[in-house]
Amino acid sequence: MEYNHEHKAERIGWIRAVVLGANDGIVSTASLVVGIAASGVAADHLFLVGLAALVAGAMSMAAGEYVSVSSQTDIERAELALEQQHLDENWTAEVHELATIYRKRGLDSELALTVAKKLMEVDPLGSHARDELGITELAQGNPLQAALFSALSFSAGAALPLITVLLFSVENLIPTIIVISLGSLVLLGGVSAHVGGASKTKAALRVLIWGALAMLVSMGIGQLFEVTV
Structure with missing residues (x-):
């Protein structure tokens, strides 16, 4: 009888890019919008702020992943040439x-x-x-693929607080964004852990704690520098 079993290691590359991008998109955009909203800025400015954060963040993630993976690939090629x-x-x-x-x-x-x-x-x-x-085909990354996955996943994550801004009134906006964003982070952590074969509870708690901390700090700074527009 043929024995066959599946390993999760082959998924590490794209799981990392997708999870990092989506997590960063949710946390950074939600934190920015919550911080701006807490400062007293008019509601009609919040969507533009969030949209600018989405575009800038997606491009930054793509550029960062491309440069990082390309640098790793260059080093590996140099090592192979020397060997x-x-x-x-x-x-x-x-x-x-x-x-x-x-x-x-x-x-x-x-x-x-x-x-x-x-x-x-x-x-x-x-x-x-x-x-x-220690160089294997499994460990070698594709710069363009990593950049694309990061940009798309960041945009998907950042879209959640943006949609929330459009659908909810400014009076309930801050708690709504916090709840939806933290819920999305927990779901993201659980799904990524399931795909990678890791602990769902540990992954969910990790993103929940750091996401909540980022939003609370942003909200506190926004209230500290309260403005009227």
């Missing part, structure tokens, strides 16, 4: 270096050397990339 140079210059030393890694993982010396030789016959650079440098 290929080592292989070309001193094959025997690289075989023993790989064998040493396997000995440290529990293989006896003879078996470790045999495994190292066999693996390097098939894929020398890939063997060293994986076992010496």
